[in-house]
Amino acid sequence: MRRAVTLAGQEVRGNWRRNLVKGVILFGAIGTQLFTSLAAAASEEAVTTYGAAVFGYEQTFRADLETPPSLAQLQTMDATLDSETTAHPGAVVVLQADVSAGLTSSQAPVAGPATATSLTSFHGPWAEISATTAASTSFAEVDGPTALPRLVVSGPMADRLGVTPTRLVTVSVAATAPSTAESGDAAADASESGDVADAAESGDAAADASDAWAQSPRALPDIPAHRGPVERNKALVNDVLASRSLLHLIGAAPESASIYWRCRAPECTDVAGIAATIARTAGLSLAAGNRVDSHDELTPVLRQQREQGALFAWVALGLGAVAVAVVATAMVEVRTPELVTLRTLGATRSTLFAAALLEGLVVAVVVGIVSMAASLALARLDPDLLNHIDAVELTRFRPPLAVYLRTGALTVLVGLLTGLLPALRAYRLVRAN
């Protein structure tokens, strides 16, 4: 083995021009792998930075209420949530309730109002909505043909509710008009008590006030307004808003409820405490929170970048390795007389095999070290260079150690694999000569 190491060292030094060619190809392959991984890491860091800077959070947690809340408890929590988020502007806490049970009987196709037995606050049939509104991914209120305010459930929300995604539903809301507070109270009472008949009557009263709604469709007393968090957690709060609105409209207790909160890393414990307080005020206990996502909106972008980058990098690595193996094998054939000379000097075939293998490994390791050093220098000189999220300028980027460990392992693997073919060739050539 010592002789193989000596010979490999001499070959690497002596054939440095040939090895430089291999090294350049390998640099392209290993460098692509490394820099693609670093780009994904840089973008992720940029998104985290961006989330913290723009939205005020880095992490999102979710904790389930250990027992399903009643409607009254939900409303208590709603009130606490509002006051807590007002008192702690930095705390972003939202409440989500699963209302799918209440809508189960409403999932029939376009059929008509008959199936909406439990939705006594509702007025009018389920209906298919237009392609334009179906494409909407956020909560919206629209005026329907009956001039009643409508609640359009978003695509993702429809998925969660089990409604056929291609047939989003429009719910005509027969809520109490602002001018008819009495009937609105009746509707609310009916909702809370769950009394279907009362609620139906309230719905009729609301229907009479549809003209007034047409004039002021946004004054829906049953749909709570959100303050600050809406702006800062648009996507999350929109979904929750829909849930809460439906809940109010259905007037039924949810099957389950969860509290979400978003925070910067150092403040997450405090915000978790606020979430627990919200549950406690309703006499409920909250399970331990789990981190569900660090940057929800950009996660798909990051995932796409990571997956496409990885695919590209693997292809580059594969092609580079094959190219180096072929070039190295051709070089071995050119060096056949030298190998034969080494045999006359007493080198065994095994020694020449090991020397060729080591030569490939040494070149790969040198390339790996150079690539890593270059990436470190680059990350220091221009941290933003590898970041693909244009909206954010990364001013500081510390490349993750895991990326380097993986690159190191890949380098050794590629070195051995690309050295194997020429080594086998050397073994056979000296045998034949």
Place this chain on the structure above:
Amino acid sequence: MSSGPEWHGGFVIDAVGLAKSFRARGGGVTELLSDASLQVAPWTSVAVMGRSGVGKSTLLRALGLFQPLDAGSYRLLGSDVSGLSERACSALRAKHIGFVFQEFRLLPHLTATGNVETAAAIAGMPVRTRRREAHRALELVGLSHRLRASPRTLSGGEQQRVALARALVKRPSLILADEPTGALDDTTAAAVLEILRDAVAVSAAALVVVTHDPVVAQACDRQLRLHDGQLVPLLDHTVVGSTA
């Protein structure tokens, strides 16, 4: 064919009845060695002559443990090497056999010192003495001023002297030379021969030279001719000397 008993007790090469044949493409068999015998003692040089294609190179490869034989006994330095493994043959070559070729066969990417050091490394010489021994060998062949020279910058004679240094650095017991002066002018050839003779004298080595050149043959202690697969003497100084 033996060239008679040597004055020295032990032979470096003691080969008896060597046979080697090759199957030709047409299906026939070409017998290059047939009952060829050769004994060479230390401090002795032997020239093997013969026309092209007669089997001289095959003989040299067999003596250098590259060519498996069909029959015969070959003892190198007193040990039977007939059935040795490839690894054992390589070990013997690394430590005891030095090769010199007509076309030098230097490693082009290494310096003169690097070429010689490589042989020393393969011979298992310790790292700390390799460089010193390489320089000593190059000094011995008169190239102490070209230690760092690349083979491309060396003349033919200098390249052959580097090859000689590479063969001699491990102080071999057997030197096998294939037309060592074939690519050199007369003056350089004479210098190379002188180095070989000195090496034989100083290192107690045996030298077998395959050559077409009568001058080279005359410079050796014995001259043999490979004919019909057998080694026959042209002139044996030892025999002549004892007869006289």
